Amino acid sequence: MSKADNKDTSEQSEFRSYCQDWLAKNHPGRPDVKIPQGALELSDPAALAWLQTWQKSAYDAGMIGCDYPVEVGGGGKTDCQAIANQEMQRAKTPYLPNIIGMGMAAPTIFFHAQDDVKAELLPKLLSGEDIWCQGFSEPGAGSDLANQQTFAERDGDNWVINGHKVWTSLAHFASWMILLCRTSKDDKYNGLSYFVVPIQSVIGNGVTVRPLIKMTGETGFNEVLFENLVVEDRYRLDEVGAGWKVAMTTLAHERGAGPLVTPASGGMSLEEGTSVSTSSTLSLINLARNQNRNGKTAADDPIIRDEIIKLVIRQESMRQNGRRTAIPSLTDHPMRIPLQGKLVGTELNQDMAELAYQIEGAASSLNVTDDNAPAGGQWPLAYMNSFGITIAAGANEVQRNILGERVLGLPKSK
Amino acid sequence: MAEQPKNFGFGEDETMLRDSAQKFFLDNCSADKIHGLVAHDHNVHRSNECLWDKTLWQQIVELGWTAVCVPEAAGGVGMPLVAAVALAEEIGKAAFPSPLLSTYSATFVLNACQSDEATKALGEIAGGKATSLAVTNQQGSWETTDTDVSIDDGKLNGVTYFVQDARKADQFVVSAKHDGEVGLYLIDSNADGVEIIPDNIIDLTRDQAHIRFKNAHAIELAAPGAGDKAINEAMPAILCIVSADMVGAGEWLLQTTVEYAKTRVQFDRPLGFFQAVKHPLVNVMLDIDRAKSLTYNAACAVDTDAENAEKFARMAKSQAGDMAVFSSSRAVQFHGGIGFTWECYVHLFFKRQMHNQVLYGDAKYHRAKLADMLIGVAA
Numbered sequence: 001m002s003k004a005d006n007k008d009t010s011e012q013s014e015f016r017s018y019c020q021d022w023l024a025k026n027h028p029g030r031p032d033v034k035i036p037q038g039a040l041e042l043s044d045p046a047a048l049a050w051l052q053t054w055q056k057s058a059y060d061a062g063m064i065g066c067d068y069p070v071e072v073g074g075g076g077k078t079d080c081q082a083i084a085n086q087e088m089q090r091a092k093t094p095y096l097p098n099i100i101g102m103g104m105a106a107p108t109i110f111f112h113a114q115d116d117v118k119a120e121l122l123p124k125l126l127s128g129e130d131i132w133c134q135g136f137s138e139p140g141a142g143s144d145l146a147n148q149q150t151f152a153e154r155d156g157d158n159w160v161i162n163g164h165k166v167w168t169s170l171a172h173f174a175s176w177m178i179l180l181c182r183t184s185k186d187d188k189y190n191g192l193s194y195f196v197v198p199i200q201s202v203i204g205n206g207v208t209v210r211p212l213i214k215m216t217g218e219t220g221f222n223e224v225l226f227e228n229l230v231v232e233d234r235y236r237l238d239e240v241g242a243g244w245k246v247a248m249t250t251l252a253h254e255r256g257a258g259p260l261v262t263p264a265s266g267g268m269s270l271e272e273g274t275s276v277s278t279s280s281t282l283s284l285i286n287l288a289r290n291q292n293r294n295g296k297t298a299a300d301d302p303i304i305r306d307e308i309i310k311l312v313i314r315q316e317s318m319r320q321n322g323r324r325t326a327i328p329s330l331t332d333h334p335m336r337i338p339l340q341g342k343l344v345g346t347e348l349n350q351d352m353a354e355l356a357y358q359i360e361g362a363a364s365s366l367n368v369t370d371d372n373a374p375a376g377g378q379w380p381l382a383y384m385n386s387f388g389i390t391i392a393a394g395a396n397e398v399q400r401n402i403l404g405e406r407v408l409g410l411p412k413s414k
Numbered sequence: 415m416a417e418q419p420k421n422f423g424f425g426e427d428e429t430m431l432r433d434s435a436q437k438f439f440l441d442n443c444s445a446d447k448i449h450g451l452v453a454h455d456h457n458v459h460r461s462n463e464c465l466w467d468k469t470l471w472q473q474i475v476e477l478g479w480t481a482v483c484v485p486e487a488a489g490g491v492g493m494p495l496v497a498a499v500a501l502a503e504e505i506g507k508a509a510f511p512s513p514l515l516s517t518y519s520a521t522f523v524l525n526a527c528q529s530d531e532a533t534k535a536l537g538e539i540a541g542g543k544a545t546s547l548a549v550t551n552q553q554g555s556w557e558t559t560d561t562d563v564s565i566d567d568g569k570l571n572g573v574t575y576f577v578q579d580a581r582k583a584d585q586f587v588v589s590a591k592h593d594g595e596v597g598l599y600l601i602d603s604n605a606d607g608v609e610i611i612p613d614n615i616i617d618l619t620r621d622q623a624h625i626r627f628k629n630a631h632a633i634e635l636a637a638p639g640a641g642d643k644a645i646n647e648a649m650p651a652i653l654c655i656v657s658a659d660m661v662g663a664g665e666w667l668l669q670t671t672v673e674y675a676k677t678r679v680q681f682d683r684p685l686g687f688f689q690a691v692k693h694p695l696v697n698v699m700l701d702i703d704r705a706k707s708l709t710y711n712a713a714c715a716v717d718t719d720a721e722n723a724e725k726f727a728r729m730a731k732s733q734a735g736d737m738a739v740f741s742s743s744r745a746v747q748f749h750g751g752i753g754f755t756w757e758c759y760v761h762l763f764f765k766r767q768m769h770n771q772v773l774y775g776d777a778k779y780h781r782a783k784l785a786d787m788l789i790g791v792a793a
């Protein structure tokens with residue numbers, strides 16, 4: 001065996017013990033504000049501030065942006081972000097709030113922006129001081145993303161932007177946006193260009209952000225309207241007309257299939273005094289032990305047992321897929337497993353939450369606001385929220401098209 | 415928990431072995447050729463033949479494949495289970511009729527016996543002696559304490575059932591009871607008092623039999639009380655091997671159906687244009703990848719992380735079993751009328767998957783076992 005595939009490199013293993021050490025001493029503990037299930041549901045500025053403090057401290061400790069060069073605010077390491085993620089998750093830390101920034105904006109800026117823009121924007125992105133949002137979707141451009149109507153018109157060294165974005169998560173807190181829009185009406189794909197644009201600093205001055213209410217009653221995403229917003233040309237990423245290509249970098253990372261690993265922490269339970277994590281099968285098993293079904297506990301019901309174990313197996317298979325995809329000789333197509341990630345992950349979460357609320361039986365009718373709701377009402381809420389991610393980031397039907405076409409080579413469905 | 419190697423133990427040797435197996439089956443065992451060999455008689459009342467290519471088997475023995483998992487001390491190559499799993503995957507992909515997988519299963523049981531006689535038998539396997547397990551009773555129970563064979567004064571009596579590749583095997587590892595305790599015994603397939611009675615089975619790429627013993631003289635491999643334990647110890651490896659066969663067969667079914675969906679045109683478009691065809695094929699792929707990763711993980715656990723081997727192997731067999739059903743059902747369905755014919759090769763793999771799926775316990779059986787391990791035995 002010659003490959004380094006087997007064990008951590010010496011840099012990785014040194015870094016791993018550093019992370020373990022730091023986390024043992026610096027876990028932020030329980031929040032003094034109510035934290036929603038995920039960053040896409042953030043609406044309370046105090047909750048955001050608490051999470052930003054966590055992201056900043058993890059960034060200052062070197063666990064966020066580890067694999068980015070030092071010049072752009074990164075750690076200058078090789079293949080260490082995955083190590084930091086594993087350790088942050090093992091330490092059951094809170095999640096990071098700037099998820100769109102780290103998962104989508106950062107790699108896109110890194111691969112396509114000019115150097116001074118990278119150095120200007122990436123440090124505060126990685127530290128979480130600047131929250132980022134993604135302005136891709138429009139009323140007429142959802143799955144058919146290239147059907148962009150927002151238009152940028154050149155004006156000397158500036159661009160003037162007009163248009164309407166929807167479902168823009170975190171825009172209400174965002175300092176910056178990654179923006180896909182049209183610069184030519186002559187060509188659907190080659191008429192697109194890609195910019196980074198300010199939001200917070202120009203609200204009322206070319207930008208309007210209006211909250212949209214989710215089916216759960218939570219906020220978190222918005223409409224964003226541009227009226228003659230003026231943006232400097234240096235904030236354009238890559239060539240005019242190359243927007244689609246740049247957007248592919250964003251989408252690949254959004255789906256976990258890009259070259260850069262996205263910083264991710266998490267695992268901390270949301271309900272004080274319980275150990276509920278709606279992405280944990282152990283939580284599901286605990287729930288089943290405590291819920292009654294047909295005169296026994298749900299954990300004694302053979303059908304519930306079978307359904308739980310199916311999910312346990314799916315969760316393990318995701319872990320093992322991740323392990324296998326790092327070894328090129330063990331798959332026939334380099335994108336075969338990476339392109340599955342978003343699809344199988346979101347469907348697993350949805351199915352876990354669905355089973356959980358069924359296990360809860362009558363009590364699943366209780367909202368998070370009801371003191372008698374089992375597990376704080378987190379499971380039925382998680383079930384509803386799970387549709388956000390089976391739809392967002394390329395709906396799962398579209399993901400199946402992509403897998404069928406790009407990996408299996410089936411003809412395009414359009 | 416022992417730390418498993420990230421690459422599942424697929425080093426250069428294991429990868430080379432897999433690649434040479436791929437080439438071997440590509441060169442020698444096209445689906446066309448296998449079909450010609452095992453499916454020449456379509457009569458539903460066909461006679462019960464054992465159809466396989468002994469020359470190819472001889473080549474496999476010369477390539478040293480029977481020795482892969484035999485420890486070096488016993489005269490083998492002593493490679494990890496992932497090596498055998500890689501071979502099993504290629505065998506499944508070719509639906510290759512041979513006693514190799516049965517021999518691997520027997521190898522792991524013999525390994526667990528830890529006796530001189532077992533070591534000797536392992537040496538014979540390395541030398542090419544095809545060996546199969548005879549450890550199942552008439553009910554088809556997978557509980558390792560269940561057997562309808564007894565042993566007294568070194569003589570086997572009774573009938574053992576569902577013996578795989580029985581007519582290809584040179585010898586059997588038999589579980590038998592003495593005073594209610596299970597031991598393991600080695601017996602030659604042509605020894606006195608051994609009557610092999612072939613089952614009429616659906617899978618054309620295998621043979622199966624029940625075997626009647628009448629005062630048949632056998633060699634003790636594991637004493638009464640130690641036999642079921644040896645099978646239990648080997649069970650994770652056995653489950654991995656069957657799962658790998660299903661993964662390989664699943665991949666053949668997927669790729670063959672994808673190819674058909676690209677070429678067959680209806681409504682002016684290739685079938686694969688239609689999402690009612692495309693999306694289930696993607697789902698088959700997801701299911702195969704789950705099974706494959708779980709199988710590698712389980713095999714690696716057998717090699718490096720024994721305390722988790724049973725759990726991971728049951729996960730693999732459960733997922734692979736469900737995938738086997740799904741991959742074969744979609745393959746027949748999406749081939750349309752032609753998929754329902756004897757002439758189309760899909761049925762070979764369909765039947766192999768049906769057979770694999772139940773072998774050593776189906777998906778629900780293993781999930782029930784996992785529930786006992788992970789949730790606790792139900793009240």
Ligand SMILES: Cc1cc2nc3c(=O)[nH]c(=O)nc-3n(C[C@H](O)[C@H](O)[C@H](O)COP(=O)(O)OP(=O)(O)OC[C@H]3O[C@@H](n4cnc5c(N)ncnc54)[C@H](O)[C@@H]3O)c2cc1C
Pocket residue numbers: 040133134135136137138141142143144166167168169170221387388389391392393394395396397398401413414689
């Ligand atoms: C919680 C949440 C957060 C989001 N955050 C952001 C954000 O921050 N920034 C942003 O830009 N966007 C965001 N989105 C928008 C998201 O990217 C779109 O909702 C998504 O791409 C689907 O587009 P659509 O809503 O227009 O649905 P449509 O495209 O109209 O799709 C409707 C249904 O039809 C199916 N469908 C569409 N085309 C096909 C096809 N070719 N084949 C098969 N089925 C098809 C879809 O899968 C879906 O089920 C968010 C969405 C959600 C739910």
